[in-house]
Amino acid sequence: MSYTKTSTADVDSVIDEEYGGMWFLRDALETEHVGVTIMELEPGSKGKEHDHSHDGQEEVYVVVAxxxxxxxxxxxxxxxxxxxxxxxxxxxxxxxxxxxxxxxxVLVGAGGD
Known part of the structure; x- marks a missing residue:
């Protein structure tokens, strides 16, 4: 098969529902070089402060709503x-x-270890 399809319904969110949702799709999509995450943030919520200096991953954040x-x-x-x-x-x-x-x-990460 030359493609893999998934949705947020196929994976568990890694944050509590009261904050929104965050679904890592990398494993479900079976990607080798890129990570894709869907994130919803409720009003007043925030994500985790972090960097990727430990793994070298570059990220792109795209706001769709x-x-x-x-x-x-x-x-x-x-x-x-x-x-x-x-x-x-x-x-x-x-x-x-x-x-x-x-x-x-939509959060996209690539280039990490």
């Missing part, structure tokens, strides 16, 4: 629907939704 703030070490970058942000592995980041509507994002 709503708006989020990406807090970096030295600034906060707002991202609205249809906007994308690339982050180098060593950049500390945290997603936050201080807005009034649920935000939905």
């Amino acid at each position: 709503g708006t989020v703030d990406v807090e970096l070490e030295d600034e906060t970058v707002p991202l609205a629907e249809d906007e994308a942000l690339r982050l180098s592995a060593d950049e500390t980041r945290q997603l936050k939704n201080p807005y009034d509507e649920v935000a939905k994002l």
Whole structure:
């Protein structure tokens, strides 16, 4: 087979439902070089602060609904629907939704160990 199909219904969310949902699709898609995650953030919720200096993974965040703030070490970058942000592995980041509507994002990571 030359393709693999999945959905968030096929995998368990790794965060509590009260915060939204976060579904890692890499295993379900059987990808070798790229990770894909779907994330929903409820208003007032935030993701985990992290970087990828330990594994070298570059990430791209694409907002498909709503708006989020990406807090970096030295600034906060707002991202609205249809906007994308690339982050180098060593950049500390945290997603936050201080807005009034649920935000939905596609997170893509590649280049890590």
